[in-house]
Amino acid sequence: xxxxxxxxxxxxxxxxxxxxxxxxxxxxxxxxxxxxxxxxxxxxxxxxxxxxxxxxxxxxxxxxxxxxxxxxxxxxxxxxxxxxxxxxxxxxxxxxxxxxxxxxxxxxxxxxxxxxxxxxxxxxxxxxxxxxxxxxxxxxxxxxxxxxxxxxxxxxxxxxxxxxxxxxxxxxxxxxxxxxxxxxxxxxxxxxxxxxxxxxxxxxxxxxxxxxxxxxxxxxxxxxxxxxxxxxxxxxxxxxxxxxxxxxxxxxx
Amino acid sequence: xxxxxxxxxxxxxxxxxxxxxxxxxxxxxxxxxxxxxxxxxxxxxxxxxxxxxxxxxxxxxxxxxxxxxxxxxxxxxxxxxxxxxxxxxxxxxxxxxxxxxxxxxxxxxxxxxxxxxxxxxxxxxxxxxxxxxxxxxxxxxxxxxxxxxxxxxxxxxxxxxxxxxxxxxxxxxxxxxxxxxxxxxxxxxxxxxxxxxxxxxxxxxxxxxxxxxxxxxxxxxxxxxxxxxxxxxxxxxxxxxxxxxxxxxxxxxxxxxxxxxxxxxxxxxxxxxxxxxxxxxxxxxxxxxx
Numbered sequence: 092x093x094x095x096x097x098x099x100x101x102x103x104x105x106x107x108x109x110x111x112x113x114x115x116x117x118x119x120x121x122x123x124x125x126x127x128x129x130x131x132x133x134x135x136x137x138x139x140x141x142x143x144x145x146x147x148x149x150x151x152x153x154x155x156x157x158x159x160x161x162x163x164x165x166x167x168x169x170x171x172x173x174x175x176x177x178x179x180x181x182x183x184x185x186x187x188x189x190x191x192x193x194x195x196x197x198x199x200x201x202x203x204x205x206x207x208x209x210x211x212x213x214x215x216x217x218x219x220x221x222x223x224x225x226x227x228x229x230x231x232x233x234x235x236x237x238x239x240x241x242x243x244x245x246x247x248x249x250x251x252x253x254x255x256x257x258x259x260x261x262x263x264x265x266x267x268x269x270x271x272x273x274x275x276x277x278x279x280x281x282x283x284x285x286x287x288x289x290x291x292x293x294x295x296x297x298x299x300x301x302x303x304x305x306x307x308x309x310x311x312x313x314x315x316x317x318x319x320x321x322x323x324x325x326x327x328x329x330x331x332x333x334x335x336x337x338x339x340x341x342x343x344x
Numbered sequence: 345x346x347x348x349x350x351x352x353x354x355x356x357x358x359x360x361x362x363x364x365x366x367x368x369x370x371x372x373x374x375x376x377x378x379x380x381x382x383x384x385x386x387x388x389x390x391x392x393x394x395x396x397x398x399x400x401x402x403x404x405x406x407x408x409x410x411x412x413x414x415x416x417x418x419x420x421x422x423x424x425x426x427x428x429x430x431x432x433x434x435x436x437x438x439x440x441x442x443x444x445x446x447x448x449x450x451x452x453x454x455x456x457x458x459x460x461x462x463x464x465x466x467x468x469x470x471x472x473x474x475x476x477x478x479x480x481x482x483x484x485x486x487x488x489x490x491x492x493x494x495x496x497x498x499x500x501x502x503x504x505x506x507x508x509x510x511x512x513x514x515x516x517x518x519x520x521x522x523x524x525x526x527x528x529x530x531x532x533x534x535x536x537x538x539x540x541x542x543x544x545x546x547x548x549x550x551x552x553x554x555x556x557x558x559x560x561x562x563x564x565x566x567x568x569x570x571x572x573x574x575x576x577x578x579x580x581x582x583x584x585x586x587x588x589x590x591x592x593x594x595x596x597x598x599x600x601x602x603x604x605x606x607x608x609x610x611x612x613x614x615x616x617x618x619x620x621x622x623x624x625x626x627x628x629x630x631x632x633x634x
Contacts, residue, residue, distance in 0.1 A: 093414045109541075119553070143556040151553035153630055155535075159545035166550070169539055171630065180474065186411035186421035205410055208403020210563065211420055214345075217475045217533070219560045219627035228403025285540035288626065290532045291474050299540050 093185045095178065099197035102269030103235055104175050104296035105255065106278055110303045111262035114154055114168030118254035118263060122150040122172070122233075125253035130238040131203050135226035147224045149173070149233040150254055157302075167302055170263070172254070173220040173233035174287065174295035175199050181212035181221060181232075189230070197269070197296060198237055203229045217291050240265075268296050345476065346566050347620035354398035355466060356613045358427075359488060361390025362459040363496025365434045369456030371500075372449070374441065383500065384438040388431070391459075395427055419472055423465035430458035463492040470619075475626045477527035479619075487516045491584075491612055498605050503592050510592075510608075514585035517615065521577060528624050528634070538629040549632030565628045569621030576618055584611025 126149055127133040136146035150172040158164040175192075179199050182190045189205035190212050192198070201212075206229040213221040213230065221232045236252035239245060249256060255263040266275035275298075278284070284298030306312075325333050364387040368374050375383055399405045412428070414421040434455035441447050467488035470479040494509035535549070536542020557565075569576075588604035588611075624634045 093417045116553075145554070145556055145558045147559070148554075153539075153549065153553050154551035155539055155541065156548045156550045157541050157545045158548070164545075167539070167541060171553075183417040184420065184472070186414050186418045186424065187407070188410070188414050205407070206404065207407045207411060209411070209420065210401070210403075211469065213560075213563065214473055214625070215475060217538075217626040219564070219630060222559045223403055223563075225559065230403075287540055288533055288537050290537060291626075301541070301544065 093182050093188055093190060095182055095192055096194040096197075099177075099192070099194055099269065101196040101267045102175075102177070102296045103196045103198055103240070103266070104268045104275075104298070105172070105235075105252070106264040106266070106268075106275045106284060106298050106300060107170055108262040108264070108282075108300040109167050109169065110300060111260045112152075112168040112170060112258075113260050113262070114152055114166075115259065116152050117257050117259055118170055119148060119150050119152055121253045121257035123148055125236060125239070126231075126234070130234060131201075132224055132227040132229055132231070134231060135224055137225050145225070147222045147231050149220075149222070149231060151219075163305075165302060165305060170254075171218060171220070172297075173199060173235075174218060174293070174297040175233075175235065177294035177296060178292060180215040180217075180291075180293060184211045184215045186211070198235045199232070200234055200237065201230050201232055203227075206230050217288050217293065218295075235265075268298065345620045345623040345625060346563050347569065347617050348401045350397045350400040352613060352616045352620065354394040355488070355619075356394070356609065356616050357390045357397070358394030358466070359463055359492040359612070360495035360499060360609065361387050361392075361394060362427075362430065362462050363492035363494070364499045365391060365430065365459040365496070366456045366493060367496045367500040367502065369434060369437060369452035369454075369459065371452070374447075374452075376442065376445075380438075380442050384434075384442065386499065388435070388438075391427070391431065419465055419468040423462060423469060426458055426462040426465050430455060430462050433458055460489065460492075463488055474531075476623050477531035477533075478524040478623045480527070480531075481520075481523065483516065483520045483523060487513070487520050490516050491615075495605075495608060495612065498588060498592075498601075498608055501601060503596065503601075507589060507592055510585050510589055514581065517581065517585070524622070533626050533629065535629045535632065538626065549630070552631055560627050561631060561633075564625035565631060565633050566621055567633070569617070573618060573622055576614055580611050580614035580618060582611070583607045584615055587611075 123134055134147040138144050153169040155167045155169055156164050157167055175197055179192055182192050187205045187207055189202045191200060208223055208228040210223050221230050224231050240250050251265045255265045264275050264278060266273045268275055270276060279298045282300040284300055286295050368383060368387060374380055399408050411421055411424045415425055437451045437455050464485055467485040471484035474480050490509060490513035494506060494513045497506035497509055535547045539547050541547050587607040591600045591604040594600055628634045
């Protein structure tokens with residue numbers, strides 16, 4: 092049913108640390124691999140070795156430059172996948188009931204055998220989290236690796252989404268954001284986790300942790316005094332050379 | 345938004361077809377015999393032809409029947425149901441009237457109401473989307489309904505009614521365009537809110553996640569058509585509103601009405617092309633594009 096549940100027992104989701112992400116795209120590749128080889132239609136590629144190669148991905152990493160009012164600009168790598176919104180507009184627009192939000196854990200899924208590929212859910216999603224597979228004609232999206240997280244055939248440490256398991260920087264965290272005592276909720280609390288486009292009222296479950304404040308040359312530092320120049324004017328041989336050269340005609344630079 | 349020909353054809357032709365069905369259903373003395381049959385045939389051909397065209401953009405058209413199940417939340421589903429109900433009731437009305445010579449006014453009124461409801465549900469598929477601020481207004485529904493009723497009046501030869509509704513539709517179109525030009529800016533969404541990094545500073549996209557355009561960019565970021573948007577608006581408005589009005593106020597002849605209908609149809613199609621081509625989706629923000 093495309094009616095959203097009034098409440099879900101859990102709010103499983105991701106917390107993505109924009110301070111830690113190095114933009115290596117390993118999460119993109121592991122996601123593509125796992126979701127091509129496992130649940131649902133494989134994620135197809137079109138012209139992978141030809142002109143304008145394209146393909147279906149459930150996770151993409153953008154790169155942005157943020158220029159503060161003062162100081163140096165910083166680069167922020169920005170992984171983006173389904174945010175498993177509490178008020179998911181993609182679910183309610185679905186005409187067939189293929190899109191649904193699970194009451195037990197809040198994961199937003201697509202039943203591919205009911206999907207007609209009308210694309211309206213992708214139009215309704217503000218984040219570009221859904222992609223219509225060009226080979227299969229059905230909508231694909233992040234499943235939060237629903238076929239890993241409850242999979243008792245996998246070792247326990249692998250029962251997390253593929254992107255989280257793979258991230259070499261530890262920038263991705265998985266857990267229940269509905270439980271205020273969970274590790275992910277604590278992290279969001281401590282670091283000031285942020286919603287994407289909160290003005291649209293989608294209430295995303297996934298949160299983003301802002302880049303930490305970067306220190307600058309002007310900041311107070313224990314070591315800074317030790318790095319102060321000892322002499323402003325050159326002394327000794329260099330001092331003599333400086334003065335001698337000043338006396339020659341032709342001025343200084 | 346990518347202006348898919350199937351959806352432009354669908355909204356243009358079905359809109360006018362259901363508009364004609366609306367007037368045929370309301371008419372206390374609709375045309376009889378061959379002429380009556382022709383009117384109903386044209387209305388059904390436009391409405392059904394448009395609906396069939398709309399299935400061409402589906403990834404899995406063979407499952408289209410499933411779209412009738414989620415009327416509780418989905419405007420697309422409601423549209424499917426309204427369209428089928430309108431066609432069935434008006435079909436029954438036409439058969440009973442043309443072949444048996446019995447006019448059941450109530451049947452016609454219900455059919456007329458359902459025809460309008462179909463156009464309204466179509467408009468709501470677009471007007472409901474907060475992701476596309478240009479469409480996200482009740483004015484979208486007003487525009488679709490006015491054009492449908494005006495086109496239907498034109499097709500059914502109601503000159504005075506057509507003139508009145510063409511004026512209203514023209515005014516709505518201009519207001520809709522004006523509002524739309526500032527809609528994205530006024531929506532409050534920008535790359536700063538999209539990335540949540542706006543509180544730190546000015547955000548700029550420096551690298552896309554992929555080297556060539558993907559489904560999202562092809563579907564949501566359509567820059568080609570906007571170059572000539574102003575010229576196309578003038579062309580569309582002239583063909584859709586002004587020329588039909590001029591043709592209708594000149595002394596009546598069948599040729600001038602046919603010309604007015606053709607001009608109006610082409611004008612509406614151009615306006616619908618712009619409806620998609622000019623629409624900016626929030627996904628474009630992530631790519632530093634609109």
